[in-house]
Amino acid sequence: MLKKLIRHLDYSLIFVVIALGVFGVMMIYSSSYPVALRFNLSIDFFFKRQLIFLLVGCVLFLFAVLFPYKAYMNLTKMLVLLTFILLVIVFLAGKTTNNAQSWLSIGGFNIQPSELAKLAVIVYLSSVLAKKQSYIGNFGKAVFPPLVLVGFMAGLILIQPDFGSMIILVAAAACIIYSAKLRAKHVLLLTVIGSIGLAIFFTFMASDNQIGRFKGAYSPFENPKEGWQLVNSYIAIANGSISGVGLGNGTSKYGYLPEVQTDFIIANVSEELGFVGVLVTLIALFYIVIKGFIIGLRCKDTFGRLMAIGISSWIGIQAFINLGAASGLLPVTGVPLPFLSYGGSSMLVLMLSTGILVNISGFVNMRRKNKEASALHEQEEEVVKPTLRVVK
Template sequence: MKRMRNIDLTLLMVLLLFVTFGVVMVYSASYPYAYIQYDSATYYFHRQLFWAFISSLFLIGAMLLPYQIYGKLSPLLVLFTLAALILVLIPGVGVERNFSTRWIAIGGFLFQPVEFAKLAMLIYFAYFYSRKEAYIGHFGKGVIPPLIILAIIFGLLLKQPDLGSATLILFSCGIILFFTKIRFRHLFLLGSVAVSIFIFFAMMSPYRLERITSFIDPFADAQGSGYQLVNSYISIHTGGITGNGLGGSVQKLGYLPEAHTDFIMSIITEELGLFGVIAVLSFYFFLFVKGIRIAMQASDEFGKLLAIGITFQIIIQAFVNLGAILGMLPITGITLPFISYGGSSLIVTMVSAGILLNISAYSKL
């Protein structure tokens, strides 16, 4: 327990404050829709408050549990991930919403296996490559094995379909591989293959292609494929510098779909203005700097790679979400970490943050 004194308490406090901010914004963004759908303006607020409390307990648990244990459990984590992703595709077990089957109902709550897969694959990749440093120059023995598992996970996610999350996992694991001692030609080959796979699967599906191309000119079909993005633009534009005040969003009154999930940042911008944007971006920049510092000071290669993977995955997810609401990237259904509504996402993200904090306790400095 002496090592726990080395935990980055500043990061811990900022994380808890930001999750609290997320709960407030979920309430502000969701109460009109919640009242219409469930006759209770606080429906999503109470659920997110519950998940915030539970995820905080998970954060503390992950923070106290030595991170080395996760590496030893990585084969079991991968098996559980594969089983969950297969189960979600079984009729009667998986729950379909918005033409996608991504959830499993457990006790009245929806569990999204892909959220668990995001963390499990980071742990597996970091553990495998930390133990294969001597063989990393050997493509077949030192590089390929985890990529086979990654390809299977990618395929299962495409069946849901969830190209956004599949691509996020692909690139997050690629970041871990980048920070190993892999040969450049091997890295270049794998990167080229990954980009080619993404383009192939994006182009082969009319639904995915529409998602990708609609952000180029959303006004061409403002009442169809471009509807969400157009209303996101309106929300952001009306926010200005100071915003319309907390609770003052107009777009959440039935105009902007997914206002409390994928597009919650549009509501933050509309209500809190540029100040809200700066606050959110400052948090992610702070988390990035802290995460990289923790990785560089990690006591072993596994801790270093895992800290890098966790940090980049959270930042990439935030970047993709923010890029989507601004029309700079396709809308993929990727939520904003720590802020968007959702129990599975918040719990896994908080566990990831707890592991990052635990790695900081084993710092070399």
């Protein structure tokens, strides 16, 4: 079975994921050494750490590629419980960085449990809704209970506060729920409730810092404090033009764009590699997302279909939010660009998740090949039968 699975894996998807991870490590080295020097760190501090994250991520990726995706249904409770415990620990004794208590410091490395929460919610919802397909039209029995758990997890992330991760988690969950064959009126109800919730949050609960980010996004030149990053992102993008100033030759990383190796790494890509570099990056991300949706649509197993759609939605939504912040389309939320931004938690969970996606593709391709072989065999039998009758 394992040899057969390996033959049917989507190797184009594997190549793009690994290539994007390697490209991200290269761009982190190019963008982070001035930051490392400012903090009296070795010039390759961020590069080495991200390289370690990528190598460990490749091990997780390989494991997920070969581990049958259906087995995750039996691991759902353990994964959700572990995520809850980590989120509660963060709430009680987490490390605060950039006004958000979102991190756990373990052995010199910072872990962000909200990244694991994204995968946990995708696996949990896919498993629960797949089991409830026979009565999915019963909103109170099939959909409402898992929504309570997802809402509680989203609340733990929001109070850190990590609005960006919360939005990604909820949006990915919504994509899974909408793909689970709900009734149209239930889809409309959830859309209305979500819209009202966002309106209430921004009207009564948003902090001054969060409101300031909106001002920085939509009037950056009038609000120099809040718009500092965006204005310098514009400058970096403009400097890059079509082909860029050359790898390593960008100037935005020299204190103009704070910690450019994280949320605004696309600005450094644009400055050093130009529009061409950005376009290649976008094509690679788009390829992963579209491939994931195709895998999901081809998967006849409900659990695999929902999980593939959830993972693809998550990557696409996160990329859109990050790129939107770097271009002024959306407020800055501190969301990393998948596979490129510096961050171990994001890299490890993304590699594990895309490995699951590749595994689903392997089983989908095997099923299609078996079906084609069966149909061909039936056709051959239909051709042979008349001949046998003549011979008799």
